[in-house]
Structures are given as structure tokens and as C-alpha cells.
Amino acid sequence: MMVFEKKKTSFLIALLFLLTAFVGMQTSGAALDATLIASAGGPYLGEECSSILLDASGSYNQKGDPLTYRWNIDGSWIENGNYPYMEWIWYDxxxxxxxxxxxxxxxxxxxxxxVTISNVPPQILSIDGMTEVDEDAEFFLAVNFFDGLPDPRSPAASLDTFTVLFSWDDGTSTGLSLGAEEFLASASHVYDEAGIYQIMMTVVDSDGGEALAGWEVIVGEIASVEAGPDGVIDEGSLFLSSGFLGDTDSTTYTALVDYYDETGPVPLELNVGNTFDFSHIYVDDGVYILLVAVFNEGMEHGSDTATVTVNNVPPHIKSRSVSPSNPYQPGVLFKFTATFSDPGVLDMHTVLIAWGDGSSISDTTEAGITEVSSSHSYAKAGDYVITVTLSDDDGGTSTASMTVVVKNPSASTDAIKEIILGLKIPKGLKNNLLSMLENVPHLLKHHKVHAAVHQLRAFIHFVEAQSGRHLPMDQAKVLIQTARSMIDVLRTT
Incomplete structure (x- = not known):
């Protein structure tokens, strides 16, 4: 009995497990059937008349069955079969x-x-018209343009319509309206006054896209202008040249000249015989296109240009100085100043000062500044060469230098003593000279500079009194010069 129950129980458990697995399998299969995802991609951005690739490759179902695709664009369905990708062009x-x-x-x-498709403005491809015409004669002008994708292999035109405006530069204009894919506009005009006219053509599509182009026409007899030869000068120099009008009739002209250095156009005086002269200073290097325009009663009657090449001029260092004057003691601060000039008054400058002891300093000055200065001190005695290098912003460079002397007063005292010890003079005089200097190092050690200077002056007076008597004059001169040099050093303290 016990064995039967055990077998029965095991059978029921196995049966329950199989039923559960079967139900689970049936549920999973139903879920697969219900899982179908559509993905339209995007958002899409582009321009009218250009191809946009629509991408539905993110669509799927879990069973892996083949999918078919179609797109609804502007209310119409477009079948795309089993292909997830489709190219489409919007023509507006x-x-x-x-x-x-x-x-x-x-x-x-x-x-x-x-989907967002932006408008593409029209493009003007060519203009056809006369460049010279007589007064009161009919003048024709045509503009050829395109709107869309002007690919020569497969041009795609937009659905836009157009307005074309011809502005004749005499206060009048002509407007035309064109339909879709009408890309040629032509108009005519009659000028009743001689002159040079700058015609503007404006093509505007129905979505606001715009294209502009210009055309110059010479009407009637106008003055021929000769702006003179090209010129080459240095910056800061006076450009002198002359030109003339080829017209010799009785017409009264006025003229303007623009030197194209941001000074703007200025009246140009016409001499007898319709000649003119240029006189202008270019303050910075560069290549300038000088323009002369001639007018009659406000209408331009001719123009010409000349090229002026202006060379850079490097700056010039005018002076170098130090304050106070040298020699100096070690550790004493002094000021170095350099002045310079540059005919290129708009130039900025970079200044490099090398102190001669391995250190240097650099700075940049604004245009118009012509003096630089800096302070420095030296740690040891010696002769130092200060070199200043000045560079303008166009590559011009100038260099100058000066020497400063740094002396140690204690060393100078020892030098005077060595001179005295080597002199062949009476012993008593030698001892007096040495004793007068004995206290100088002690005074300097305790920073009693004025007392040391006073002592040295007393020494000089004593040597001057002995010169030529018990002390040879040439030897006295050496002692006096050495002591005075030492006083000069102490004065910088």
C-alpha cells in the first residue's frame, strides 16, 4: 500500500510539470505573434529638391517574418515592398x-x-546684355537663373514661383512675375542721360529666397580716366602721382579719390585741362588700390585705379640712458630708458631688454608709444652690456646697446691701498695715506656712506696737496681718479 501511494504521487507530480511546461510554451508563442514594431526613423531635415533617405530599418517582429513597408506622404500611400529604405524628394x-x-x-x-524641408534660394547663372549703349537707345538685359538642385546630370527644379526686379540706377525699375520652372527674365530700358549705370537684378522666390546680381552699362560719351602709374613707397612717406581725364570737351566734371586706407573718399581737385595730382601719406604698410571716380551732375562718368605698394620700415632706436648715471654698487636699482621712432604710426611694438647678466624682460607697446623703460640691479660688480631689441608688428626689427659699470666700494679701497703700497715715497707719507683710508671700509660696513664720502674727499685734498712735492704728479693723478670713481659709486647708494 505504501509503495502504491508513492508511485501515484510521483506520477501526479510529473504530469503536473508537463502540463505547466505546455501551457508556458503556448503563452510564449502567442506573445511572439503579437510583437510587431514599426520605426519610421527621423526626424528628417533637408532642403527642397534634394533626396532624403527614409529609414525604417528599426522595424521588426520577434518571429523574424518578412515585413512589407509603405509610407504616407502628403496624404498619399507609397508602396515600398520589402525594402526598409526609401528615397524621397520634396520639391517645395x-x-x-x-x-x-x-x-x-x-x-x-x-x-x-x-520632416522639415527648408527653402533653397534661387541662383543666378548668367546675365546677357550690352555694356555700352547710346543715349535714348533701347537697352536689353536678360538674366538666367535656376531654383532647386542644379545638378547637370539630373537637375531638379522647385515648385516655387518668382518675382524679378530690374533696378536701372536712374530712379526707375521694372518688375516681372514668373511661374514655376520659368527661369529666364528679360527687360528693356532707355536712358536719356550719359553716364555709368550700376543695374541691380533681384530674383525672389515665393518662399522669400533671394538672389542678387549687378550689371554695369556705359551710356553715351563719358570721360576716360587715367589714374596714373602704380607706385611703391615706404610707410610714412608721401605718395605723389598724377593722372588725367581723356575727355577734352567743355563738360564740367567733379572727381573723388579713395586711397583705400580707411581715410575714406575725398574730393580731388581738377586742374586746367582736367589733370589731377595725388598727395597722400600712407601710415601703414600694405597694398592699396587707389580709386578715382569722375562725375557730371552727380552721375558717375568714369573711374580708374592705381596700385600703391607701401613697404614696412623698421623702428629706429633713438636713445638709451640710465638713471642715475653709472657706475653702480651691487644691489643698487637703476632705471633704463630707450626712446624710438617708427614712421608706421599704427604699428605696435614688442620690446626685449637683455640686461647682460643672463636675465631679460619683454613687453608689448600700443601704437603711438615711443618710449620704454624698466628698472634693474646687478648682484655682482662688473661691466654689463644692456641690449634692447625693438620689433614692430610687421616684422621690422632694430637693436641697440649700452654698457653700465658696477663696482664694489670695498674692492676699490683695497685697490687704492695696493697702489699706495707700491709707491716709492717717504714712509711717513705712505702711512698717512693708508691711515686716511683705513676707516672707509668700516664706515661702509655700518652703512655710513656720507661719512665714507667725506673721508675720501679729505684723502683727495691731501693727495692734491702732496702732488708734485713728495708725491709724483702722475701717481697722484691715479690715486685721485680712483678715489673720485669710488665716490661716484657711493653716490648711487
């Missing part, structure tokens, strides 16, 4: 939604995405 600007529908043969689902 557009902003809105498109819908993707995906089917696996049993189930169908959809997805939407946004």
Missing part, C-alpha cells in the same frame, strides 16, 4: 508628419515622424 519647403505602415502578413502597425 515643407514641415509636417509622415507615417510608416509595417505588415508581417498577419498584423499591421504604424509609426509617425517629423
Amino acid at each position: 519647403d515643407y514641415s509636417g508628419e509622415i507615417t510608416l505602415e509595417v505588415s508581417d502578413g498577419t498584423n499591421t502597425t504604424t509609426d509617425t515622424t517629423l
